[in-house]
Every structure is written in structure tokens, then in C-alpha cells.
Amino acid sequence: MYKVIFRIKGNQGNSFKELRQAGFIPIYFRKNGKDEYYVTLFRGKDLGEVKEAILDLSYYLSKNGKYGDFNFATIYEVGNSNLGKIAGGTLGALIGYYAGGIAGLILGTLGGIFLGELADIEMGEKLVGVLGWPMSISR
Template sequence: MYKVIFKIRGGQGTSFKELRQAGFIPIYFRKNKGEEYYVTLFKGKDLGEVKEAILDLSYYLSKNGKYGDYNFATIYQISDSYLGKMAGGALGALAGYYLGGIAGLLLGTIGGIFLGELVDIEMGEKLIGVLGWPISISK
């Protein structure tokens, strides 16, 4: 699995549609003075698939008047581990049961697994590289 951080400029609105079209799963979004910042996940085993999806995304974005810069995409490889999910699920279940009984146990488990997944992503990442906006796709 790969985590890709995008910095997108220009255009109107957000780029969620284009990200999903290219196969990315957005998990964080911020917009500041015409620049969009996305943290996404890509479920693939090969770096070539990620680069191809980034090229597809740049094509979809260019159709809407958006573009990137020299640091358009930062790629991280994520090692799959289950430690955060297990610890988050257990802690969420205990806190949920303590605060809300059986219903709290179920909701706490689900929330803990979700937060554990985010911790696994942050702790198990390795920088692969930074890609710029493709030259063949003009602004």
C-alpha cells in the first residue's frame, strides 16, 4: 500500500472526484489560498501502478484547469502491520464498554480499529520519492 500526498493548484472546487477516478482514497484534505493539499492512500503492490495512477490524475486535473508544481506528488510506501489496529480496537472496546455498555463496546471497537489504522499508516511509512507535474500535460 502507498500513501501519496498531493499539492494541487488552480481551478475551482475540490478534486475528490478526480482522485477517486484515478484510484486514490482521500483521508485528509486542506485548502489554503488556491492550493489544495490531499493525503491519499493507494492500494497497490507495485510502484509502477502508483506512477500510472498519478499520471491519470494529472490528466483528469488538467481537464479542470488544475495543475501541480515540482512537488506535485510525494510517495511513501506503507508496511502492512496490525499492531495499531489490534491495540486501537482493544483500547476502544474497553473505553466504549466503560462509557456505554455493549453498544459502546461495539462503537469503541470500530473507532479504535479506524484510529489504529491511521497510526499504522503514520508509523510504518518509508519515503519513496517526489514527483513533479508531468511535462507532457501542459497547464
């Protein structure tokens, strides 16, 4: 699995549709004026798939008048670890049970697993590289 951070420039709306079309799962979004900042996940086996999906994304974005710069995509490789999910699910279940009974147990477990997954992603990442906007795609 790969974590990719995108920096997109352009005027119109957001780019969630294009990200999903290219196969990325957005988990964080921030907009500052004309600049958009996305943190996404890509479930792929090798770096070639990720680069191909980034090229597809740049094509979809260029059709909508958006573009990137020299630091368009920052790629991190994420290791598969279950430690955060196990710890988060257990801690969430205990706190949820004491706070809200059986319903709290279920909600606490689900919330803990979700937060544990985010912790696993942050702790197990390794920088692969930075890609610029493809020159073959015109602005």
C-alpha cells in the same frame, strides 16, 4: 499500499472526484486559497501502478484547469502492520464498554480500529520519492 501526498493548484472547487477516478482514497484535505493539499492512500502492489495512477490523475486535473508544481506528489510506501489496529480496537472496546455498555463496546471497537489503522500508516511509512507535474500534460 502507498501513501501519496498531493499539492494541487487551481481555482475551482476540490478534486475528490478526480482522486477517486484515478484510484486514490482521500483521507485528509486542506485548502489554502488556490492551493489544495491531499493525503491519500493507494492500494497497489508496485511503484509502477502508483506512477501510472498519478499520471492519470494529472490528466483528469488538467481537464478541469488544475495543475501541479515540482512537488506535485510525494510517495511513501506503507508497511502492513496490525499492531495499531489490535491495540486501538482493544482499547476502544474497553473504554466504550465502560462508558456506554454493549453499544459503546461496538462503537469503541470500530473507532479504535480506524484510529489504529491511521497509526499503522503513520508509523510504517518509508519515503519513496517526489514526483513533479508531468511535462507531457500542458497547463
